[in-house]
Amino acid sequence: MLEENTLSIIKPDATRRNLTGKINSRFEENGLRIVAQKRLHLTKEQAEKFYEVHKERPFYGELVDFMVSGPVVVQVLSGQNAVAANRNIMGDTNPANAEEGTIRRDFAESIEANSVHGSDSVENAKKEINFFFSDTEIVG
Ligand code: ADP
Ligand code: MG
Numbered sequence: 001m002l003e004e005n006t007l008s009i010i011k012p013d014a015t016r017r018n019l020t021g022k023i024n025s026r027f028e029e030n031g032l033r034i035v036a037q038k039r040l041h042l043t044k045e046q047a048e049k050f051y052e053v054h055k056e057r058p059f060y061g062e063l064v065d066f067m068v069s070g071p072v073v074v075q076v077l078s079g080q081n082a083v084a085a086n087r088n089i090m091g092d093t094n095p096a097n098a099e100e101g102t103i104r105r106d107f108a109e110s111i112e113a114n115s116v117h118g119s120d121s122v123e124n125a126k127k128e129i130n131f132f133f134s135d136t137e138i139v140g
Contacts, residue, residue, distance in 0.1 A: 002080055003078070003082075004079070004082040004083055005082060005125060006077050006078075006086050007117070007119045007131075008027070008074075008116060008117065009072050009116065009117035010072060011066070011117060012068075012069045013066075013108070013114075014107060014115040015039075015072060015073060017107075019107055023103055023115065023116060024075075026089055027077055027089060031080070032079040032089070033079055034078075035076050035138050035139055036075060036129075037074070037075040037076075038075075039072070041072075044068050047067040047068050049131075050128070062112065063112060066113060082125075083121060083125050086118040090102060093111060095110070095111070095114055104116065
């Protein structure tokens with residue numbers, strides 16, 4: 001059994017539509033536990049740094065603008081194979097390709113405004129969790 005932590009972000013399109021609780025129910029109903037959580041309005045610098053891996057992609061500037069367009073909820077999800085489990089619950093990046101019953105299929109507005117972020121590997125999860133949380137803020 002692989003107990004892992006992963007970083008989840010509820011993006012501004014979802015907080016704007018008051019979907020925080022509905023989205024978090026999906027995680028809890030699927031066996032993940034929210035072990036750290038805060039609501040933030042990211043600065044441009046934070047959003048640029050967080051998405052630095054995408055800096056050469058054509059959508060980088062718009063993505064950063066979107067991520068600072070309203071509040072986000074950053075959180076740590078814990079559970080068995082949490083990184084992959086979260087990605088499955090989220091669905092494909094493009095909601096048009098996301099499977100039925102996934103968060104992005106049900107809530108995303110577009111490929112950009114796709115309601116949630118989730119770490120894509122255990123290594124990146126560690127980095128992303130450290131970006132927002134200190135060890136004492138994570139309470140399992
Ligand atoms: P994921 O969030 O599924 O891991 P990526 O890491 O590839 O997807 O992209 C990061 C974020 O950038 C996406 O969640 C989405 O908000 C945005 N994005 C990805 N591809 C596009 C695109 N083609 N056009 C606009 N925004 C995009
Ligand atoms: Mg990604």
